[in-house]
Amino acid sequence: MKTMDNHTKEQRRKNMQAVKNKDSEIELLLRKELWSRGLRYQKNSKKVFGKPDIVFIGKKVAVFCDSEFWHGYDWDNKKKEFKSHQDFWIPKIERNIARDKEVTKTLENSGWTVLRFWGKEIQQNLKSCGDIIETAVRR
16 A cells, blocks of 8 residues: 655655764764773774774774664564555665675675674663773774
8 A cells, every 4th residue: 555755755855865874873972982982983984895884994893883764673573564655665674684784794704893783772772882892892
């Protein structure tokens, strides 16, 4: 069943452009935590495959902050909740999930440690996320 979008094409485009792909709330929280621990990193490095949100190039540690919606948290259940535009959203998010797996695999095959955190995980357990990253970097 298809329902009509309540927005014009221009409004929908503007809304989609407003979605942040860098410097999101969860990234800023995590980066502030790492910085306070004296950990220095690069952000969104184009030199590293998949442009990790946070990267420690010399240590080969890549960190991704994945929002639940865009990266398909609990996907088998969540995809059933889409009431409209299923033909758009389901393939889009499944492509994101597949790309995340490919990025992780490619980096790990090149000797990188890849750490992925869900947004809720960062918000609710910031210190433990920082501990995991710090342990990987200081190894």
